[in-house]
Amino acid sequence: MEQAIEKWPGKIYELIIGATKETGGTRSKVVKIGGSNTLPFLFFEGENPNPPAIAMEVWDIEPTDWPDVLKNEYGSVLNDPTQWAKKCETLGADLICFRLKSAEPDGKNASSTEVAKTVKDVLSATSLPMLIIGCGNNEKDSSIIMDVSQAAKGENCLLGMATKENYKTFTAAAQSGGHSLIAETPLDINLEKQLNILITDMGFGSDRLVIHPSTGGLGYGFEYCYTIIERTRLAALSGDKMMSQPIITFVGQETWKTKECRADESEKPEWGPLKQRGILWELTTAAGYIQAGADVIVMNHPAVVKEVKNYIQKLIK
Amino acid sequence: MFIIGEKINGMFKNVSEAIATKNKLIIQELAKKQLDAGADALDVNVGPASAEPLADMEWLITTIREVTDKPIAVDTTKLAVMEKGLSLAGPGSILNSTSGQKEKLDILIPLAKKYNAKVIALTMTKSGVPANAEARLEIAANIVASAMEYGLEIENLFIDAIILPVNVAQDHAPAVLETIKQCKLICDPPPKTILGLSNVSQKTVDRPLVDRTFLVMALASGLDAAICNPLDKELMDSMITAELLLGKQLYCDSYLEAYRKK
Numbered sequence: 001m002e003q004a005i006e007k008w009p010g011k012i013y014e015l016i017i018g019a020t021k022e023t024g025g026t027r028s029k030v031v032k033i034g035g036s037n038t039l040p041f042l043f044f045e046g047e048n049p050n051p052p053a054i055a056m057e058v059w060d061i062e063p064t065d066w067p068d069v070l071k072n073e074y075g076s077v078l079n080d081p082t083q084w085a086k087k088c089e090t091l092g093a094d095l096i097c098f099r100l101k102s103a104e105p106d107g108k109n110a111s112s113t114e115v116a117k118t119v120k121d122v123l124s125a126t127s128l129p130m131l132i133i134g135c136g137n138n139e140k141d142s143s144i145i146m147d148v149s150q151a152a153k154g155e156n157c158l159l160g161m162a163t164k165e166n167y168k169t170f171t172a173a174a175q176s177g178g179h180s181l182i183a184e185t186p187l188d189i190n191l192e193k194q195l196n197i198l199i200t201d202m203g204f205g206s207d208r209l210v211i212h213p214s215t216g217g218l219g220y221g222f223e224y225c226y227t228i229i230e231r232t233r234l235a236a237l238s239g240d241k242m243m244s245q246p247i248i249t250f251v252g253q254e255t256w257k258t259k260e261c262r263a264d265e266s267e268k269p270e271w272g273p274l275k276q277r278g279i280l281w282e283l284t285t286a287a288g289y290i291q292a293g294a295d296v297i298v299m300n301h302p303a304v305v306k307e308v309k310n311y312i313q314k315l316i317k
Numbered sequence: 318m319f320i321i322g323e324k325i326n327g328m329f330k331n332v333s334e335a336i337a338t339k340n341k342l343i344i345q346e347l348a349k350k351q352l353d354a355g356a357d358a359l360d361v362n363v364g365p366a367s368a369e370p371l372a373d374m375e376w377l378i379t380t381i382r383e384v385t386d387k388p389i390a391v392d393t394t395k396l397a398v399m400e401k402g403l404s405l406a407g408p409g410s411i412l413n414s415t416s417g418q419k420e421k422l423d424i425l426i427p428l429a430k431k432y433n434a435k436v437i438a439l440t441m442t443k444s445g446v447p448a449n450a451e452a453r454l455e456i457a458a459n460i461v462a463s464a465m466e467y468g469l470e471i472e473n474l475f476i477d478a479i480i481l482p483v484n485v486a487q488d489h490a491p492a493v494l495e496t497i498k499q500c501k502l503i504c505d506p507p508p509k510t511i512l513g514l515s516n517v518s519q520k521t522v523d524r525p526l527v528d529r530t531f532l533v534m535a536l537a538s539g540l541d542a543a544i545c546n547p548l549d550k551e552l553m554d555s556m557i558t559a560e561l562l563l564g565k566q567l568y569c570d571s572y573l574e575a576y577r578k579k
Contacts, residue, residue, distance in 0.1 A: 193567055193568075193569035193575065194570050197571045201574075235567045240575075241578060242578065243567065
């Protein structure tokens with residue numbers, strides 16, 4: 001039987017994260033994402049040159065909110081971002097996703113000088129390419145991102161999150177430090193395109209953006225987010241340059257806050273052992289987003305990272 | 318949609334003067350301006366008054382080729398000028414145009430094949446432009462048959478249903494729209510459809526208004542390409558908005574800009 005092969009006019013931009021000595025940084029390797037000219041894993045139809053990359057989260061303060069099942073995997077390194085990053089390297093992470101949670105105004109409210117110093121420390125501790133994400137407060141993130149960008153200058157990191165509210169500061173910061181940028185929108189494909197236009201209007205290369213369409217946890221908007229990723233990819237392959245950026249999803253973050261991963265066994269005996277629930281939840285969510293077309297998956301549980309890497313290997317074989 | 322810029326035509330005074338004085342700059346500026354405004358290809362016509370059409374076509378195309386590699390639509394009724402033009406313009410150019418009678422198709426389609434060119438074919442014959450859609454479609458079907466006979470890929474065939482000026486042939490516009498719709502049913506993949514848009518507004522008072530209104534209507538009927546004035550910003554904005562409303566582009570607030578960033 002004749003195979004019906006789809007020929008797409010468009011292609012996802014290929015983005016390099018990290019810089020080695022040859023390109024002006026100190027990373028031991030770079031990670032390439034994107035570059036596809038067809039839907040995920042349809043190798044018979046086109047090229048998917050770069051497999052999805054796994055980033056593991058490292059915080060600059062101890063995540064007191066994490067459930068024990070997850071905390072126990074890391075133990076004492078949770079107090080020390082440099083040791084934590086090193087551990088993730090040994091656990092097989094492709095990238096470190098460093099979160100500047102200490103800057104939260106309602107929490108430790110660390111200054112830009114303080115967070116910039118930890119960024120430098122973590123960059124020295126690990127040789128993996130890095131994502132650097134603010135604390136999530138737009139105003140505070142705008143006030144620290146310039147110093148953070150300068151502290152990591154030359155390392156070609158991926159900075160986030162540029163939103164409708166703060167994109168001007170984030171774009172200027174990424175531009176001046178030579179980094180790429182994550183553009184985040186609240187589950188709305190039209191706003192997603194608009195933010196990319198606004199950022200590129202400032203002279204920022206459309207090939208240096210990564211889209212975060214927001215991540216829905218399994219059971220908490222996963223399907224909605226899945227279809228947005230799918231539609232984004234289809235628009236890109238049809239030739240829409242403002243939708244042709246690689247996509248990132250924050251699977252760990254959306255997994256470990258769900259009640260399914262936290263509710264005690266005495267409370268929900270019918271849900272089975274708590275220890276396995278979170279792992280299965282993160283694994284299933286990650287597998288789903290990989291199928292949707294995510295290029296970077298940010299994860300938490302070491303056992304799941306290992307399993308997902310195996311899964312990706314099987315898919316690209 | 319595929320836009321062929323119409324401005325390099327000897328019937329315009331600035332172009333005929335540029336040809337007469339061999340002023341390259343005027344032609345090259347016109348080429349660049351049209352491409353910057355969104356044209357995908359450039360129509361080139363030496364004009365009815367040219368005493369040396371062969372030499373003028375050669376000069377125009379070589380002048381344009383100094384500044385762009387974009388496709389050129391060689392616009393002439395003279396066979397020798399057409400062949401010269403296609404040979405200079407290079408692969409991917411457009412033969413503009415052949416009519417639908419067999420003896421024309423038998424010469425011009427093989428010529429286009431020889432130079433790897435696309436073909437614009439008019440739904441008219443020796444007896445003129447038919448008034449209704451049915452007769453236009455019959456000619457279109459004959460054109461498609463000829464294209465198949467000579468091995469021209471149907472995707473490289475543009476059927477022009479010929480729009481006449483609304484002030485002299487008001488009943489033609491609905492027939493043209495119907496023809497555009499039904500052209501899609503001739504074969505699979507279907508031929509592309511094209512219009513020489515500006516003809517619709519000849520001698521009307523507000524030409525741009527008539528042009529852009531008809532372009533939007535034709536797009537809604539499935540039009541793929543137009544020979545028109547890309548420097549008319551309102552025309553281009555209307556075209557982009559019509560494509561948006563037809564779902565050919567993903568909406569965002571800056572969709573006009575997004576289209577132009579392509």
